[in-house]
Amino acid sequence: MTPTPASLIELRGVSIPARQDPDITVVSGVDWRVEDGEFWVIAGPPGCGKSLLFEIAAGLLAPARGTRSVSTPSAAGMTAAASPSPERGIALVFADGGRPFNQLTVAENVALPLRYHRGCRHDAVASEVERLLDWTGLAPHAQRRPAILNRGLRQRIALARALALRPSLLLLDNPLGGLATSQIRWWLNFLANLQHAHHPALPAPAAIAVTTDNLRPWVTLGTHFALIEDGRWRSLGSPTEVASSQHPAVREMLIDPV
Amino acid sequence: MLQSPLPRSYTDFVGQWMLRWIDASHKMLAFALITLGVLATKFKTASAVVHPLIFEQIARAGLGMLPMIGFLAAALGFVVIGQTVAILTKVGAQDLIGTVMVTVFVRELGPLIAAMVVLLRVGTATVIELGMTRALGEVEALEALGIDPIHYLVVPRVLGMAIGVLTLSSYLILGAVFSGYLFAFLQDVPLTPGEYFRQLALALTWQDFALLALKTMAFGGILAVVTCFHGLAQPLLLAEVSSATTRALVTSLIACVALDALFIVVYLLM
Numbered sequence: 398m399t400p401t402p403a404s405l406i407e408l409r410g411v412s413i414p415a416r417q418d419p420d421i422t423v424v425s426g427v428d429w430r431v432e433d434g435e436f437w438v439i440a441g442p443p444g445c446g447k448s449l450l451f452e453i454a455a456g457l458l459a460p461a462r463g464t465r466s467v468s469t470p471s472a473a474g475m476t477a478a479a480s481p482s483p484e485r486g487i488a489l490v491f492a493d494g495g496r497p498f499n500q501l502t503v504a505e506n507v508a509l510p511l512r513y514h515r516g517c518r519h520d521a522v523a524s525e526v527e528r529l530l531d532w533t534g535l536a537p538h539a540q541r542r543p544a545i546l547n548r549g550l551r552q553r554i555a556l557a558r559a560l561a562l563r564p565s566l567l568l569l570d571n572p573l574g575g576l577a578t579s580q581i582r583w584w585l586n587f588l589a590n591l592q593h594a595h596h597p598a599l600p601a602p603a604a605i606a607v608t609t610d611n612l613r614p615w616v617t618l619g620t621h622f623a624l625i626e627d628g629r630w631r632s633l634g635s636p637t638e639v640a641s642s643q644h645p646a647v648r649e650m651l652i653d654p655v
Numbered sequence: 656m657l658q659s660p661l662p663r664s665y666t667d668f669v670g671q672w673m674l675r676w677i678d679a680s681h682k683m684l685a686f687a688l689i690t691l692g693v694l695a696t697k698f699k700t701a702s703a704v705v706h707p708l709i710f711e712q713i714a715r716a717g718l719g720m721l722p723m724i725g726f727l728a729a730a731l732g733f734v735v736i737g738q739t740v741a742i743l744t745k746v747g748a749q750d751l752i753g754t755v756m757v758t759v760f761v762r763e764l765g766p767l768i769a770a771m772v773v774l775l776r777v778g779t780a781t782v783i784e785l786g787m788t789r790a791l792g793e794v795e796a797l798e799a800l801g802i803d804p805i806h807y808l809v810v811p812r813v814l815g816m817a818i819g820v821l822t823l824s825s826y827l828i829l830g831a832v833f834s835g836y837l838f839a840f841l842q843d844v845p846l847t848p849g850e851y852f853r854q855l856a857l858a859l860t861w862q863d864f865a866l867l868a869l870k871t872m873a874f875g876g877i878l879a880v881v882t883c884f885h886g887l888a889q890p891l892l893l894a895e896v897s898s899a900t901t902r903a904l905v906t907s908l909i910a911c912v913a914l915d916a917l918f919i920v921v922y923l924l925m
Contacts (some may be wrong), residue, residue, distance in 0.1 A: 498796070516704070518703050559800075562801070603697070
C-alpha cells in the first residue's frame with residue numbers, strides 16, 4: 398500500500414466570512430487538501446469568495462468555522478539557508494495588479510521579502526533579484542516604479558516577489574483577470590514551466606493554485622478543479638471530468654467568451 | 656427615576672459620543688502597546704531594512720523641518736522674548752527674565768510648537784500615505800510576504816517623530832533665545848549678553864532638561880501613534896482617507912494639549 402502523500406495545506410469544514418461583516422458566511426463547507434505537485438483551479442463567478450478562500454489559505458484571514466492546517470516547510474524540503482523564511486511556505490499573489498508597493502522600484506519590490514527575512518542589504522540579494530526579474534520579464538523595468546507600469550507587469554512584480562520566498566504552495570488570485578491575450582499566453586507558459594519543468598524559482602515538488610471565472614485557459618494546465626457556487630464548495634475532479642461535466646456553471650465557464 | 660435636565664436626544668448624543676470616544680481611545684491604546692511591544696522585541700530584526708527607514712523618518716521629521724523651525728524660532732524670539740525682555744527691563748524686573756524665558760519657552764512653547772509643526776508637515780503626510788497603503792491593500796501584501804506591517808511601517812515613524820520633535824524643540828528653544836536677545840539688543844535694552852544667559856542658566860534645573868526630553872518624545876510618540884492608527888489600523892476606502900486625516904489631526908492636537916496639561920501638574924509640583 399502506498400503511503401498518502403503529505404498535504405501542503407488542508408482546510409476542513411471551513412466557512413469563509415464576509416470581509417466587511419465577519420458574522421456573514423460567504424462560503425461554507427470547504428474541504429480542500431493540496432498535495433505536492435498539484436495544480437488546483439478554483440472556479441466561480443466574481444464575488445463568490447475565491448479571494449477570501451486564498452486569504453484564509455495564506456493565513457491572512459481567520460475562517461469563521463473549521464480548521465486550517467499547514468505543513469509546507471517539510472514538504473518544501475528546503476534547508477533554512479535555502480529558504481529565507483521557512484514559515485513562509487505559502488505565497489499569495491493578489492488579483493487586480495498584485496498590489497506592488499508603489500513607493501519602491503520594481504527591483505526593490507522583489508528584493509524586499511528577501512532582505513527582510515535575511516536582514517541584509519540590497520547588494521547581498523542583487524543577483525537573486527536579477528534572476529527573478531529575468532524569469533518574469535521585468536529586467537527592463539527594474540528601476541521603474543510600479544505605478545507607471547501596466548496591470549500585467551504589476552501582476553508580474555507580485556509574482557516575482559512571491560517567488561522570491563521559494564514557496565511550496567503558490568496561490569494566484571485570478572492571475573489572468575483583465576490581461577491582454579499576449580500577457581495571458583505569457584502567464585500560461587510561465588506557470589506550465591513552473592509546474593512541469595521544475596523551474597528553479599520553485600522548490601520541487603511544489604503546488605500551484607489559481608482562481609478564475611473562466612475555466613477554458615486552465616483545462617490543459619490544471620490537475621484538480623473545484624467550483625464555488627451559491628456559497629458552497631464543490632470538487633470537480635480531474636480535467637477530463639471537468640470537460641465532460643454537465644453542470645451549467647461549469648459549461649458556462651468553458652464556452653468561448655463572446 | 657432621575658429626570659435629565661436636557662431633552663433625551665441631547666443626552667443620547669453625548670452618551671453615544673462618549674462611548675465612541677472611549678472605544679477609539681481603547682483601540683488607540685491597544686495599538687500603542689502593540690507598537691511598543693514590536694519596537695522592544697523586533698528592534699534588531701531585519702535591521703538592514705528597518706533601520707534605514709528609521710533614519711529616513713528622523714531626517715523627514717527632524718532635519719527636513721529645520722528651515723521651518725529656524726524661521727519660527729526667529730519670529731517667536733522677536734515677538735515673544737524680545738518684547739518680554741523689553742517690558743521686564745522697563746518695569747525693573749530684569750531678575751525675572753530667566754524664569755519667564757524658561758517657563759514660557761523651555762517648558763511650554765518650544766515643545767508644543769515643534770510638535771504642531773511635525774504634526775502639520777509630517778503627521779498629515781503619514782495619515783495619507785498609510786491610508787493609501789491600507790486602501791490599496793498593500794498592508795495585506797506585506798503580511799502575505801511575512802513582513803510585520805507594524806514593524807515595517809509604524810516603528811520607523813514612531814522613532815522618527817519622537818526624535819524629530821525632541822531635536823526640533825531644542826533647536827527652536829535655542830534659536831528663539833538667541834533671536835530674542837537680538838531683538839532686545841536692537842531696542843537698546845540695558846542687558847548684557849552675560850547677564851541674559853546667566854539668568855537663563857540660573858532658572859534652568861536638570862529636571863527641566865529631563866522633562867523636556869520626556870515631554871517632546873512623548874509628543875512625537877503620540878503624534879506617530881495617532882496618525883499611524885488612523886491611517887493603518889482600520890479598513891479604509893480611498894474616499895475615507897481625507898476624513899481619517901482630519902480625525903487624526905484633531906485627535907493628535909487634543910492628545911498633545913492633554914499631555915501638556917499633565918506636565919503642568921508635574922512642573923507645579925517641582
